[in-house]
Amino acid sequence: MTADPARRLRHALAVSVPVEDPAWRDALEAVPRELFLGEAVFRPSGVQWEPVHRRTVGQEEWLRLVYQDTTWVTQIEGVTAVDAPGPMAGRPTSSSTLPSLIMRMLDLAGIRDGDRVLEIGTGTGYSTALLCHRLGDKNVYSVEYDPGLAAAAADHIHTAGHSPTLLTGDGLAGHRGGAEYDAIVATCAVRYIPPAWLHQVRDGGTITTTISGWMLASGLIRLTVHDDGTATGRFTGDRIGYMLARPHERPPRPTFRRRPGxxxxxxxxxxxxxxxxxxxxxxxxxxxxxxxxxxxxxxxxxxxxxxxxxxxxxxxxxxxxxxxxxxxxxxxxxxxxxxxxAGAPPQSAFGMTVNHDGTQHIWLSEPTGPSWNLPV
Structure with missing residues (x-):
């Protein structure tokens, strides 16, 4: 490796990730991802998750892992990788999203210089730092539900030289103190659009998120907020998924027994x-x-x-x-x-409407086509 291997790997990552707005590629080159992954991450190992420690694999291999276009899980069922006693079973509860997906979300949101953005789900703080590099710290607001993750992310972001407005709490409530926003971008999935998001985005602004549910099927969408209090948009068809926001997570499943019926x-x-x-x-x-x-x-x-x-x-x-x-x-x-x-069209044939009365539905082909209400 060269004298500055991290910079070389950042450059290689930046040129490999497709972006529509080249300003995001500049952000990828500038923000050191290694500052946001701490000392350990989880990687899949059969049906379990194996912690991988920087001190064990060495700095050279660690940087190679960091700069893969990969989602690195950082927490399983509330336990961070650095605290894990060994391989663990369970569901991921926090991760550092693969950079190409972050870029896809930010490109899709249509964010431009000078925009004020609310990020839902600070996570490790990496995407927050990318936003700060592009927009300036004063235009970036980020909310994290988990207090421990929020504190760690704040340390990572400050170490990277940024000071956005960081909040701990329920991101589904947004943050009225920074409204109105030009864009809300969620790095978690939701079952429906929280009303607070709709109220905190300016007319013509956007909400970019994944709509998911308890079958864990998901769809990426950008909604445009209109001056009549509604929002509409079409799904992109991207095959991506985020973890559900904690308040939208599945409750414990009833025990399944084959019952007569x-x-x-x-x-x-x-x-x-x-x-x-x-x-x-x-x-x-x-x-x-x-x-x-x-x-x-x-x-x-x-x-x-x-x-x-x-x-x-x-x-x-x-x-x-x-x-x-x-x-x-x-x-x-x-x-x-x-x-x-209707011809079994792809997911991009579906769209969504959020009404001013709070009802929300997903429709096929056109807003007047077949539609299904979301569980608001």
Whole structure:
């Protein structure tokens, strides 16, 4: 490596990441990502997460890891990589997002010099520092839900030489003190657009986020806020996903036991839900259900009502069993039918409207087309 290996690796990363606005490439070259990953990260190891420590792999290998266009998980179920006693099982609860996805979000948001931006989810602080480099510290506001992560991110950001407005709390409430914003960018997913975001963005401003749910299907969207109090936009079709915002996370799943109920032939092969858009469509139909896959197809469990649906293969195809007050598979099949009758278009054919009365819905093809309400 050269005398300044980090700078060389930053340059290589910056030129490899596609950007529409070259100012973001300048930010990638300027902000040292190694300042934001601490002393350890998690990497997948089978069904577990293995902590990787800088002192163990050495500085040269550590920098190679840092400057990969990779998401590095930094916390599992509230435990940071540096504190992990060894490999861990569980769900990631914080990460340093891959730089190309950060660039995609910031490009999509249409941020320009002089804009005031509210970031939801400070995380490690890396994307916050990128915003600061581009916009100046006074124009950047960032909210982090987890107090421990917020404190660590503040240290990282200040070490990098920046002093934006950093807040600890529920990012779904935004931050009225900095409003009105030109853009809100969320580095977490949400089940619906929080009303506070809509109220804190100027007319013509944007909200860029991923809409997800308890099936963990997601779609990236930029919404434009209008002067009548509404917001509209189309999904991009990018196959990306963020962790759900903590207040939107799934509650504990009811224990699944096969219960007696209605049985009938299934109209669709459950393997269809392996398709990115089809799973997104299924989630619209059953927004409070979780999805599990088995050798016999799929299981749906509705967290709110305990309703269940599960499939199994028979000699003639597939059959579905349903139990509880909601017929989950009926709703999923109806939604999939509407999608297929429209030609099974990609996710980019879907759009979203947030109404001034707080209701929100996702529509297919046009705002007047088939639509599904979000669980506001």
């Amino acid at each position: 209605q049985t009938r032939p299934a109209r669709f092969d459950p393997g269809l839900l392996d398709d990115w858009t089809a799973q997104f469509v299924a989630q619209l139909a059953a927004p409070s259900a979780e999805l599990m896959t088995t050798s016999d197809g799929v299981i749906l469990v509705d967290v709110a009502t305990g309703s269940q649906a599960w499939t199994e293969i028979t000699g003639d195809g597939w059959q579905v069993h349903q139990h509880g007050p909601l017929r989950l598979w009926d709703a999923v099949e109806d939604c999939l039918t509407a999608w297929q009758e």
